[in-house]
Amino acid sequence: MKINSPLEAYKYLPQTNCGECGEPTCMAFASKLIDRSGKTENCPPLIKEKKYAKKLAELDRLLAPEIRQVTIGVGEKAANIGGDDVLYRHKLTFFNKTKMFFDVSDNMEEAALIERVNKIADFKKFYVGRNLLLDGVAIKAASNDPAKFAAAVKKVAEIGLPMIFCSFNPAVLKAGLEVAKDKNPLLYAANKDNWKEVGELALEYKVPVVVSAFNDLDALKSLAKTFAEAGIKDIVLDPGTYPSGKGLKDTFTNFLKIRRAGIMGDTEIAYPIMALPLTAWMAGIADPVSASYWETVMASVFTIRYGDIMILHSMEPYSTLPEVHLAETIYTDPRTPVSVDGGMYKVGAPDKDSPVFFTTNFALTYYTVESDISANGIVCWLLAVDTDGIGVEAAVAGGQLTSAKVKDAFEKAGFDLKTDTNHNTLIIPGLSARLQGDLEDTLGANVKVGPMDSGRIPGWIEKNWPPKQ
Amino acid sequence: MAKKMKLSDITNMFAGMDVEALEGVTIEGDIEIDLGGLGGGFDPMLAAALGQESAVLAQHFARIAGMFGYPVGFGAQAAAPAVSPALAAPKLKDIISAKFDVANIAEWTTQIQEVPIGNTSADGGSRGKQVMLGGEKALPFFFDAPMPNRNQVTIDVFDMRIGLAKAVKENYDEVMDSPGEWAKKNVEKFNADMITIHLISTDPLIKDTSPKDAAKTVEEVLQAVDVPIAIGGSGNPQKDPEVLAKAAEVAEGERCLLASASLNLDYAAIAEAALKYDHDVLSWTQLDMNAQKELNRKLMKQCNVPRDRIIMDPTTAALGYGLDYAYTNMERIRLAALMGDDELTFPMSSGTTNAWGARESWMVSSPLGQDSDWGPREYRGPIWEIVTGLSLALAGNDLFMMMHPTSVAVLKQITQTLFGSIEAEPVDIANWIGAEV
Structure with a gap:
């Protein structure tokens, strides 16, 4: 992005405060443009009215991210990569999570090929209200035979x-x-x-196409540069990934230097x-x-230091789980709040006989507990x-x-265990067990120590609820 | 391309050129155009425009030519492209050479403090070696400046049998009743650079053992191994200062790392013990850079702890459970330090063992039905600890407190690879597409 203050973006807006974008003022909209939570296309007058066309074009140029965004695939599952503006996530946020493509070969048996691709497509890991997924398939022409490769592509494309x-x-x-x-694959290379x-x-x-020089x-x-001059815009860079020793260190250095x-501002190399x-x-x-561990270690290094897309092999859960979690970790917007509001939340429609739990207002803890219970x-x-906003143990x-x-x-919260429940019982997190005695005295209630991990609440409830009087 | 051309511009240009025939323009098939032989006098803007949108324009070109009755020479081109005979964009004729260059970060002006742990006989201690942390002038493993000291791993020992994840416990089961044996195994079998002895039995809510008992355990560990040691309390803010003071006393002259001073306990008492008995202080805060500055300031200004005796623990959260905060907190601390914030220019330590709190590292299977299969847990745990530690290594962490032997080995392998001290046979990756995996 070539500008960094809302005032600079404001100059290019209609300045009518019409409110069509959903913001009360053009200045408010301008600050959304600068923090990249809003796009110029959300301003109808700017898009529709001819007199603003020049300003729109200039504003789009100024707002374009430093690293080009490239799209692979089509439709809902299309993978966007690149689009970053900063070297450290706390400076803004990183955009377009590192995309994980898993390999298949064109010389695989058809059934094995289809099974593996389905496994990639079906992978799911629930995390704070959503599912972490794998992103795509890298088809290796191990046969070097055009007909064989085309046959494999046909299967995978389906x-x-x-x-x-x-x-x-x-x-x-x-x-x-x-x-x-029309499937918009990425050419390697x-x-x-x-x-x-x-x-x-x-x-x-x-x-889109990868340019490769190890x-x-x-x-x-x-x-x-040659490709850009020829009018190819969607370029991805492959500086080579060496797996060990000095080669891996050189690879790490190359990623740092390119990004x-x-x-x-070196636009000639500002690609994913x-x-x-x-x-x-x-x-x-x-x-x-x-x-497999070493592959995950390499994936971790390049998820953190500027890899935008990667090709992986191991589909073992001990590889994929840490890989998708780390990409989520590094690309989560650090500007989102750490905590939920303190207070009493209902899961389902509880009544006076329903159990009462507490947890902390650390967003991650709260959502984990909430999903374990409701699921x-x-x-x-x-x-x-x-x-x-600190977790239970800490x-x-x-x-x-x-x-x-x-x-x-x-x-x-205006909640009284004595009058709002029939059991006057509180279930506390296992990690806060040491508070049990203190809590019984302070609240004048029965205090039961729940499991150390909220994933075990269902089993715990089965055994311990309703409480024996 | 600053200027775009319209078709009308091209026709006008042709009209102005007053040509009978477009000599040197070769149209191959119906959409190929080669401007190679046009020579001087031809408008470069036209060439540029054609380069930009060659395929489309070439088609129109042929039609225009036909329209105006210019005879256009159709002919075979000297060297037909290998694959795409229908199209050869003129701009893809030659490589445009470019030089890559990037500057070092000018703002990284300040070096991280070097802090030694452990005294050898030369310094009046009995350790076989000293561990040196810190000294960086850039983010870890960056090319801007070489990292002077590699990352170090200290493996945990507890002063009583405790509950551990199965994958961890099976490595320690037979030594869990003897801190000395446990420490020995960590060093001899698992290649620990240091040992951390956690005096958790002193917690009034656990066993409430006395500071004197704790001191005995520390002596036992110091005698069992000759690597530097870190001494951890139970986490009870009332009792820890007393326990750590007593432990510091029996370890006098060994330059241990006392863990930890924090804002919610009597940090001055811990600092005092460190100075009196020749130890380092771990300055522990909870994911809060400003609190970290405050505590470091207090240790330096109120308690007179010298700069070369402070190490920070800004808190480690496990992968999937707040690692994003822990990672960014460390990265911000390190960047601020490199840019001159002298309240933060200290090496960092991570309680990487916290990774074992993540359910993915120890639970048999997912508690949520919709998840894909989590696979065998004995392989999930170690990699969870590795990725948690590795992420923080990249953020600037120097010392890792760890538990699983495999995690220790792999973390050492990757951090020392990036540090530059691992030699490996070069691997030819040119044929990765055809390689059997």
Whole structure:
């Protein structure tokens, strides 16, 4: 982004405060543009009225992210990558979570191929009110045979995930493109030997393309520049991903350098970067669990340091779970609040016989507990105690969660265990067990210690509820 | 391309050029155009416009030419492209050479304090080696300035048998009743750089053992191993200062790391014990950079703790359970320090073991029916600890308090790879597409 204050964006807006965008003033809309929570297309007059056309074009240019955003695939599942404006997430936020593509080969048996692609498509990990997913399929032309590759592409395309076509042979890539028209796959890759032909394919089929130069940033930049001058806009960079030793250190340095240059304004290399953690499987690690761990380690390094898209191999849950969680971690908007409001929440429609739990107002803790309870059909009262947005264990250790705080939270919520329930019982988190005695004295209620992890609440309730009088 | 051309511009240009034929323009098939032989006198703007939208324009071009009756030479081109005979964009003729260059970060002016842990006989202690933390002049592993000291791992020992995740416990079961044996195993079997002895039995709500008992345990560990040690309390803010003071006394001269001073306990008492008996202080705050500044300031200004005796623990949250806050908190602290905030220029320590609090690391299967299968938990736990630690290593953390031996080994492997001290046979990745995996 070339501007950073709402005032600078305001100059290009109609300044009529018409409110059509949903904001009370053009200045308020301008600040949304600057923090990238709003887009120019949300301002109807700017879009519709001809007299603003010049201003709109200029504003769009000024607001364009430093790193080009590239789209792979089509429709709802299309994967956007790039689009970043900062080197550190706290400076704004990172945009477009690192996309995880998993490999298949065109020489796989058809049934195995379809099974693996379905597994990629079906992966789901629930996290704070949503599902973490895998993003796409990288089809490797291991056969180097155009017909075989096209056949594999055809099968994969039916499942509807975004695709990367992996071959350095232009004839193979072309065969794939022919059977997947309008699927907008990413071509991997143009290198020093085939760039002309692959570049022509990118132009002809209007698809995004990877330029590849292993451990040679001059060559990489030259390819990107050559393509850009030829009118290819959707470029992804592959500086090579070496799996071990000095090679891996060089790769890390290359990622840092490319992204720093891009954010600092070198537009000729300001494109998304591709990492290939699956090269871990070429590093001679004999044991598959260790190889898989190393792949996840490489994926983690390049999720944090500027990889925008990666090709992975291991589909073991001990690989995919940490990988999707780390991408979510690094790309979560740090501007969203850490805490929920303190107070009494209802899960389902609780009555006087329903159990009463408390947890802290740390958003993550609260949503985890809430989803564990509601997903298992438990109807209850859930008190969020204001611990300054700190989780249970840390808040007990740090003194933000005390019996006085819990009492205070009940009072503020206007909830009295003696009159609002028939059981006068409170279930406390297992991690706050040490507060049990104190709480019984402070609240004058029965206090039961629940499980250490809210995932075990269903089993706990089955055994312990209703309480024996 | 500053200027776009319309078709009418092109026709006008042709009219002005007064040509009978477009010599040197080769149209191949129906949409290919080669401007190679046009030579001097041809408007470069036209060439530029054609380069930009060659395919579309070429088609129109052919039609225009036909329309105006210009004879256009159709012919075979010298070198037909290998794959796409229908199209050869003129701009993809030659590589446009570019040089890559990027500057170092000028704002990183300040070096992180180097803090040693452990005294050898040269310094009046009995440790076999000293561990050195800090000294960075850039973010970890960045090319701006080499990192002077590698990351270090200290493996936990508890002073009583405690509940641990199954995958962790099976490594320690037979030594859990003897802190000395436990410490030995960590060093000899699991390659620990340091040992942390956690005196949790002193908690009044656990066993309420006396500071004297705790001191005995510390002596036992110091005798069992010769690596530097960190001494942790039980987390009880009333009792910890007393326990740590007594432990500091029996460990006099060994330069242990006392864990921890915090704002909600008598940090001055811990600082005093550190100075009196020659130890370092772990300055612990909870995901709050300003509180970290405040505590460091108090340790330095009120308690006169020298800069080379302070290490920070800004709190570690597990992957999936607040690691985003822990990561960014550390990264911000380190960036502020490099840019000159001298209340934050200290090495950092992470309670990486917290990763085992994440349900993904220890639960048999997902409590939520809609999740994909979580697979075997014995492989999930170690990688959870690795990824939690590795993320913080990249944010600037120096010392890792860990538990699972596999996690320790892998974290050391990757941090030392990025540090630059791991040699490996170069791997040829050129054929990764065809490689069997």
